[in-house]
Amino acid sequence: MKMDIMAGARLGIDLAAIADNYRVIKCLVAPAITGAVVKADAYGLGAARVVKLLQAEGCQHFFVAHLSEAMGLVDLVGPSGAIFILNGLQPGAETACVAIGAVPVLNSMYQIEQWNNLGIARGERLKAALQVDSGMARLGLPPAEVAQLLAHAHRLSHVELCLVMSHLACSDDPGAISNEQQFSVFKAISAHFPNIPRSLDNSGGCFLDRGHFDLVRPGIAIYGAAPRTGQNPMKPVVSLDARIIQVRAVPEGGSVGYGLAHLCTRASKIATIGVGYADGWPRYLSGKGAVYIAGVRAPIAGRVSMDSITVDVTDVPDRHLHPGALVELLGSNQTIDDVAHDAGTIAYEILTQLGARYHRDYRGIGATEPCGA
Numbered sequence: 001m002k003m004d005i006m007a008g009a010r011l012g013i014d015l016a017a018i019a020d021n022y023r024v025i026k027c028l029v030a031p032a033i034t035g036a037v038v039k040a041d042a043y044g045l046g047a048a049r050v051v052k053l054l055q056a057e058g059c060q061h062f063f064v065a066h067l068s069e070a071m072g073l074v075d076l077v078g079p080s081g082a083i084f085i086l087n088g089l090q091p092g093a094e095t096a097c098v099a100i101g102a103v104p105v106l107n108s109m110y111q112i113e114q115w116n117n118l119g120i121a122r123g124e125r126l127k128a129a130l131q132v133d134s135g136m137a138r139l140g141l142p143p144a145e146v147a148q149l150l151a152h153a154h155r156l157s158h159v160e161l162c163l164v165m166s167h168l169a170c171s172d173d174p175g176a177i178s179n180e181q182q183f184s185v186f187k188a189i190s191a192h193f194p195n196i197p198r199s200l201d202n203s204g205g206c207f208l209d210r211g212h213f214d215l216v217r218p219g220i221a222i223y224g225a226a227p228r229t230g231q232n233p234m235k236p237v238v239s240l241d242a243r244i245i246q247v248r249a250v251p252e253g254g255s256v257g258y259g260l261a262h263l264c265t266r267a268s269k270i271a272t273i274g275v276g277y278a279d280g281w282p283r284y285l286s287g288k289g290a291v292y293i294a295g296v297r298a299p300i301a302g303r304v305s306m307d308s309i310t311v312d313v314t315d316v317p318d319r320h321l322h323p324g325a326l327v328e329l330l331g332s333n334q335t336i337d338d339v340a341h342d343a344g345t346i347a348y349e350i351l352t353q354l355g356a357r358y359h360r361d362y363r364g365i366g367a368t369e370p371c372g373a
């Protein structure tokens with residue numbers, strides 16, 4: 001039996017496209033080194049697979065958000081690579097982090113003190129990255145605290161800094177003035193840490209036309225979504241196809257689904273497909289957005305249910321409407337950026353919510369051209 005007929009939908013993940021996207025960024029930012037953000041299970045696409053794939057492309061710097069995520073990847077990354085924990089550590093988690101050799105990002109004076117104290121207790125210098133806040137006010141030391149830290153160098157007495165980093169607030173908008181401001185602030189602050197590698201750019205930052213310091217940290221662009229609003233030079237990575245469960249005729253004046261929220265204003269054909277909000281298809285798309293059948297747009301009719309959606313297939317020829325026929329939710333007619341737009345959100349949210357119930361079909365490993373080819 002084909003595995004994918006046991007699930008409501010098939011999620012295609014094109015590994016060759018991930019490798020290509022990584023390589024595009026690598027060429028773009030050279031001589032800066034290209035790391036990869038693999039937090040949230042590589043944005044829902046499978047962190048272990050993505051790490052293996054990118055290692056083959058030469059990637060050695062991986063970023064996750066939590067220690068728990070690092071735990072699952074250390075063996076794979078091995079001693080030649082590094083795993084950075086972007087959120088830093090919860091109080092009490094420091095020893096477990098040392099034990100696996102992951103590198104915490106120290107975001108606050110508190111995190112610095114906890115890490116340095118552990119170094120003192122162990123009688124060794126412990127590797128860490130330092131995040132400074134260049135203007136986003138989310139994580140990292142603001143400039144005044146960096147000044148304090150520099151004035152009290154003993155606070156890092158048992159820390160071996162291996163990266164100074166910051167994060168951009170508006171990198172998806174190349175016209176935003178804050179991009180230049182943050183660049184200058186970061187340049188000035190990081191100059192106080194000579195000979196320590198510097199990292200500022202996420203995906204959007206990699207596409208800004210200026211230098212990229214020593215290491216970049218792209219995520220979303222590797223996974224095929226747009227690094228800047230309205231412009232996507234990346235190869236698409238995910239496709240999502242669901243199968244038709246049932247098709248019915250609904251007369252003019254009939255209503256469909258929960259709340260009877262969709263009123264058929266003409267005699268209609270309604271198809272039910274096996275994807276719902278429990279699969280990460282946003283309930284916000286109730287009565288908005290569409291799927292495609294044989295290239296024909298079929299609008300979502302009524303509310304998105306937990307396990308299914310009803311779509312208006314009145315305009316789709318009957319020969320495409322048999323039980324088991326494939327319906328495109330993500331693919332050549334509809335990108336992840338399109339769906340995010342319809343759902344009033346960003347591609348990051350659509351990707352990271354991708355369902356655990358999909359049949360996953362990983363495709364196309366390998367074969368890509370080297371830089372400059």
Ligand SMILES: *Cc1c(COP(=O)(O)O)cnc(C)c1O
Nearest residue numbers: 037086167202203217218219220
């Ligand atoms: C998530 C994250 C990234 C990756 O951002 P993308 O926009 O997906 O490229 C980089 N740096 C930090 C600190 C992050 O939190």
